[in-house]
Amino acid sequence: MSTDEGARAPDAAQGPDPAPLLRVEDLRVDYRTAGGRAPAVRGVSLTLEAGSKLGVAGESGCGKSTVALALLRLLPKSARVGGSVLLDGEDVTAMRWGRLRAVRWAGASIVFQGAMHALNAVRRVGDQIAEPMLLHGTAPPGGTQARVAELLESVGLPRWRARSYPHELSGGQRQRVMIAMALACEPRLIIADEPTTALDVMVQAQILRLIDELVAGSGIGLLMISHDLSVLADTCDRLAVMYAGRVVEEGPAAEVVAAARHPYAAALSAAFPRVGDPASRMAPRGLPGDPPDPAALPEGCSFRPRCAVAEARCSSTDPDLWAAGDGGRRAACVKVLEEAV
């Protein structure tokens, strides 16, 4: 980071730290539905430093994919977004369309769940990888085709695969193409939205290792979103667990998985038995019930109806994220507050 970084207006007020790569503050997303507005994301704040890896975990419907799409303003028109998304100090939510299009993919790219339908079925994968380079003018002097071949080889695919169509590839190969595509413009941030879902376990491990290798030492920030806590724990430095549109626990990945402070995070990590841990294998636990309907959230703590340790006061207070230990651990549970005092 150069020295003029500190001179930027937003940082001057926040002290000597250079602006983080990504700072999401109080992100709120409502969807317009037949029965009024349904809040999908209710005040999420996240910070990601350049070169680090943040995981966002949670069940389907907890708002984690909505967060991913909101970062580049890719949500449908029925969504209303509040709060701010600072990418390298610049607020994405306030950008003009032209600037936003320039930032998309070149500044931050997304690895979608490529195993399914994220690739266009009637265009060759090489053309799809080349498309953002041609659009943003980032093709190297050596030529776009050479760069496509290089990208394919960097994700472990032979260069002739550029001429293939998506249906000619396996799920894992398609996911590799998706990753090559995300790297095409050398973005500062990669958002991986369920990058290994729908892949079998062996391929999943390969893809995770690939992402890990490509991101390591490159200074690229990685925001990885998954419902699978074990996937995130292996890959990410820090972890944020979401429930009903909020972050309920945050901290260093290993600690959150090993000793979660929030009952929901604890239940989520118990649902994925750890390899080599007989205790968790003997006692795998699920979580009864379903996540709440965003249009009809319960009073008080939104996790209370499914919580095994809920008390009377949980139905009246909806706790914020409280400091819950070293390493910047935070959790949103009244019990954490009690222990800290």
Added chain:
Amino acid sequence: MTRSATAAAAPPEEPGAPGPGAAPGGPSRAVRILRYLGGRLLTAAVSLLAVMVTSFFLFRVLPGDPVRAMTEGREVSVEQLEELRRQFGLDKPLWQQFADYCLGILRFDFGTSYQYRVPVAELIAERIGPTVLLAGTGTLVAALLGLVLGTRAAWRRGSAGDRATTAVALTLWSVPSFWLGLLLIVVLASGAGWLPGLFPTSGMSTPGVQGGFDSAVDVAHHMVLPVATMVAVVYAQYLLIMRSSVLDEMGADYLTTARAKGLRDALVLRRHAVPNALLPTVTLIFLNLGRVMGGVILIETVFAWPGLGSLFYSGLRVPDLPLVQALFVLFASAVIIMNLLADLVYPLLDPRVRT
């Protein structure tokens, strides 16, 4: 688990796979293509055969005696009627007539028209150009109009523009073509009130106009109203199909990918949504191309267009058996051939069908 162990345990996944085009264990690409072609051709041939047989019996089931119809209003003796029947071969038993018909077709001889007294093939050759010109132009314009408007309507789904476009198209679709044609003739060709007659009322050319360019302009001028009538009545089906198939694609993940890459909406639509949405529409266009040949009968009749449609109409009134049989086979073959073409073109557009 170590790296090498993981890599070794995932055999068919990545590199070292065979080159493109080689499908391990299956027949080669050329064989598969030939097999596909052969299958389609065989299906087409069987359909064509069925059409020929149907054509022969269909018009003999229809009421009406050609010999009586042709001599109507004239005094003829029973002997003369018998003589005519003998000339046309109608005195032979049905199975023999059928055999003659089949043998004729094998020699591309469809017989001689009862009423025009010339070989049917000659009549058709004379009239097929105008019909192909009219039906082809009409379908092309209608398809383009429908595709463009349908795509725009879908992209702005639910907007006032979408609703207006769809409503207008549906209204025109429900209008009978002969009525619309007559209306256009009254308003734009005959002249109404202060409106002068802008277009010719009928026919395909003005007698006396000579020269390549002049006569081309003259034919185009004559074509405006019949083509407009045809387009107005049929473009709705292209519009509706394209609209719904673009709508099907709208929620697709690959469009989110395209937007995330920073593409403008117009490019997302043109490069990604439309090529996918076109697939189901193309088949329909080809099927219609075949169908309109026989479908322009009403329009040709209203505008006195010298095509196959009006020929068919005049043949039906008698019934001029050799003529209507041949035209029926021709109209049906057009559908079969276009269907075959659709099968052949589709793989060029959709890579998933190619392999």
